[in-house]
Ligand code: NAP
């Protein structure tokens with residue numbers, strides 16, 4: 209078989225790792241594929257920038273057409289990021305019959321279905337395993353290893369930056385801003401870390417996971433998203449005293465054809481396996497009807513882990529070229545997307561509020577919850593931040609999201625409640 213030529217778009221954190229793996233593992237890659245995989249051109253912003261890896265300067269270009277319209281190039285590896293311009297670039301590549309490997313969840317969450325359809329029309333492959341959970345082969349596990357099962361729930365930590373920040377805030381009592389800077393320096397955070405800390409990066413990944421698992425066309429707008437910027441040291445410490453760790457958890461679940469996809473700070477019992485996932489590591493629980501519970505764990509971000517997934521996808525594309533079966537990576541959504549209503553979503557909640565420290569306060573609080581038929585698993589009361597107030601922390605038994613919304617509204621209108629401080633979902637215990 210002829211040598212496979214690659215056009216690499218991007219030579220930053222991930223692109224550098226791709227070059228290193230293709231160079232250092234060339235012999236093994238050639239042995240497994242029966243052909244050599246060679247980088248022909250590399251698209252960058254600035255050809256004069258100092259790079260972390262040695263490359264032939266003649267590979268570098270700022271002209272996308274030298275890759276996507278180059279008849280010598282077979283596969284485009286896109287690790288440069290961006291949505292709309294990158295979308296146009298990949299569309300052009302597909303029309304020119306180039307296979308695509310991408311780590312770009314921002315793009316795939318928005319234009320993935322259309323690009324996959326276009327790839328199929330052009331008998332090309334698109335693989336994007338690196339876009340979810342970095343080095344963990346989770347998309348491949350859903351589409352191959354668990355293909356025969358019906359997936360009921362996916363729950364996991366799919367953003368390395370926020371897990372790194374929450375780990376340092378919890379274990380070392382560090383403040384949010386300094387830890388975010390560390391995550392950026394280590395190469396986990398996105399160029400604009402807003403999408404990490406606001407939960408959007410995780411939401412994009414959950415969309416990709418949910419669509420693959422439930423065979424639907426769930427849009428990013430269908431995901432309920434809350435980021436980690438509102439989490440305080442006090443929240444962490446109150447959660448800790450009740451036996452919980454706070455993590456940014458993505459959940460996608462399906463019941464009788466209706467689905468729920470969310471990303472939000474969630475309390476997990478300290479001993480829960482996801483509570484023990486530290487730093488930039490990711491972990492994803494998959495619950496299948498037949499297989500039961502499986503868990504995937506590994507580095508969710510960073511240069512070499514992500515590049516491993518990218519190069520493995522590249523090898524898959526090359527295998528398909530060799531076998532003449534390219535263009536079958538897209539499975540049309542099988543079911544209409546049906547989202548659960550708030551009265552169909554059930555979970556436990558941690559609720560924190562500041563109240564007047566006087567006789568009768570508790571009876572007014574409990575009245576609200578009794579009227580909403582909410583009962584409690586745990587209650588804690590401590591002196592509040594100002595004189596004459598008390599801080600009340602409660603963990604409910606399982607209630608519907610609608611019950612939570614109704615009770616929060618009523619609590620806010622009580623004169624004995626000084627402020628509603630925070631509320632979080634609780635998972636991982638009955
Ligand atoms: P990065 O370090 O910022 O690198 C981006 C690279 O792309 C740079 O080499 C840049 O060129 C080039 N580039 C960007 N826009 C360009 C344009 N319009 N034209 C030409 N070149 C352009 O980004 P990264 O962290 O490697 O991430 C790349 C992609 O992988 C993103 O989609 C990201 O979401 C995804 N991803 C990243 C990680 C991670 O851990 N970092 C993990 C999983 C997925 P210059 O070098 O000349 O500036």
Ligand code: HSE
Pocket residue numbers: 339341342366367368369370396397398404409508509510
């Ligand atoms: N910014 C992302 C994260 C990179 O922190 O998980 C991996 O997708």
